Amino acid sequence: MNINRRVMLGVLAVGATGVVPAFAQESKGLIVIITPSPDNPFFKAEADGADARAKELGYETLVLVHDDDANKQSELFDTAIAQGAKAIILDNAGADASVAAVQRAKDAGIPSFLIDREITQSGVAVSQIVSNNYQGAQLGAEEFVKLMGEAGEYAELLGKESDTNAGIRSSGYHDIIDQYPDLKMVAQQTANWSQTEAYTVMESMLQANPNLKGVISGNDTMAMGAYAALEAAGRTDVIVVGFDGSNDVRDSILAGGIKATVLQPAYAQAQMAVDQADKYLTTGSTGLEEKQLMDCTLINADNAAQLETFALGN
Amino acid sequence: MEIADLKAAIAGGLEAAGAAHGNQAAGGGAWNFLAKGEGTVVGADRESRAATLDVDVDGDGTGDVQIQLGPVVKGTALRDASPFYLFTDFKDQIEFAALARALNTKATEALTLPEGDLTGKHVRFEGAFALRSASEPIQVVPTRLTLGDRA
Numbered sequence: 001m002n003i004n005r006r007v008m009l010g011v012l013a014v015g016a017t018g019v020v021p022a023f024a025q026e027s028k029g030l031i032v033i034i035t036p037s038p039d040n041p042f043f044k045a046e047a048d049g050a051d052a053r054a055k056e057l058g059y060e061t062l063v064l065v066h067d068d069d070a071n072k073q074s075e076l077f078d079t080a081i082a083q084g085a086k087a088i089i090l091d092n093a094g095a096d097a098s099v100a101a102v103q104r105a106k107d108a109g110i111p112s113f114l115i116d117r118e119i120t121q122s123g124v125a126v127s128q129i130v131s132n133n134y135q136g137a138q139l140g141a142e143e144f145v146k147l148m149g150e151a152g153e154y155a156e157l158l159g160k161e162s163d164t165n166a167g168i169r170s171s172g173y174h175d176i177i178d179q180y181p182d183l184k185m186v187a188q189q190t191a192n193w194s195q196t197e198a199y200t201v202m203e204s205m206l207q208a209n210p211n212l213k214g215v216i217s218g219n220d221t222m223a224m225g226a227y228a229a230l231e232a233a234g235r236t237d238v239i240v241v242g243f244d245g246s247n248d249v250r251d252s253i254l255a256g257g258i259k260a261t262v263l264q265p266a267y268a269q270a271q272m273a274v275d276q277a278d279k280y281l282t283t284g285s286t287g288l289e290e291k292q293l294m295d296c297t298l299i300n301a302d303n304a305a306q307l308e309t310f311a312l313g314n
Numbered sequence: 315m316e317i318a319d320l321k322a323a324i325a326g327g328l329e330a331a332g333a334a335h336g337n338q339a340a341g342g343g344a345w346n347f348l349a350k351g352e353g354t355v356v357g358a359d360r361e362s363r364a365a366t367l368d369v370d371v372d373g374d375g376t377g378d379v380q381i382q383l384g385p386v387v388k389g390t391a392l393r394d395a396s397p398f399y400l401f402t403d404f405k406d407q408i409e410f411a412a413l414a415r416a417l418n419t420k421a422t423e424a425l426t427l428p429e430g431d432l433t434g435k436h437v438r439f440e441g442a443f444a445l446r447s448a449s450e451p452i453q454v455v456p457t458r459l460t461l462g463d464r465a
Contacts, residue, residue, distance in 0.1 A: 095406065118406050118407065120405055120406060122402050122403070129341060130407065132341070132343060133407055134390070134407055134410075134411040134414070135343075135389075135390065138388070138389075142388075164406045164407060164408060165407075167408050168406070168407040168408050168411060171408060171411060171412075172411065175411075175415055176386060179363045179364075179385055179386045180363060288340060289340035289341075289400060289401065289402050290402045291340065291400075291401040291402040291404075292339075292340040292341030292342075292401070293339055293340065293341040293343065293401060293407075294341050294342065294343065295342070295343040295344070295446070
């Protein structure tokens, strides 16, 4: 468990001397940041973004990982409650399964600020800031249609079913692609956002569909896995489009591999959530709607060079 | 709002024009406007799945407003120009997106346009459009579109 050092030291110091150390008096309290595994750079960027902003604003932080396990997430919420957190920044482990945990924190007087993924109820979290996945998926799909020349066989890699973002991206893709009668989806399968799973799924999709011309993927890690499988099969001619805007896919685009992705402003989104938490804790209100959408941006060879850690420079 | 007035306001700064005449969804992003206007058809793409008409509204002979004819309609301007559709009121992004799609479909399904070349025809329109920057082209999703010879 990645417990912030200052919290640990603080606890030890209080235990040893019975006196609250000076730096703890300056602290505005503890913000607990809970995300999926940082193995996916997207989640690392948001955890880093939230952590940096919270410290800038004078909070202690505790960064925890739920590994997309709702039970583990529930335990982490108990930890946050037991530690007397002032606020929780959460990228959740399931749209339905997370409602109870967020409600429990609310009942304990701890407001939650959600990023990236929604939960299926309003009025439980204070903020839910998510990328405009529908808008982003349509950008990705328009680019994909163009790259495909509006015709040919393609496959789709879906994300984790418990995550609303998997469904919304797929529906954004299809609202565009299905309007082109010469584009034929020959395979559609989940790879659960996972790079290794996408590699295996892509191998079998390619065997079953040798005429495959394109792959549209629900995220970048799956796009990376798919492209690796295509490369291994000598099929780098297949057009791959991802979603997230990771540095890995940026590098692939610049090297002529993957063709495009859609940037979600992960780092800025996490910082925005912390700003709203701070405003809420200070004034009692964020002054904003609970559910907020942040626009996504198409990334291709034209602008990939400006992309760094989920933010587009000039 | 009349498109000419709106274009003048936008030229003076999108943020100010948006705050005064438009609507922005929670979380930021595009400014969405409701507009009406009239002009002359100066070009069209009726073949594409995302069919469009180019309309000259200021009389300089070049198109300054594009009317989206569908069936592929870009964006969610119809939904987002309406201040009463709030994302918080919807279960998830999927339902909120379904609303946008339904509005777009309803708008373009209702259009009746004659086949053939429409260049030179006079057109009146009402609809919504979204801008992320003042320099972006205006692409109107029409809620009303009438065509005729120049009055």
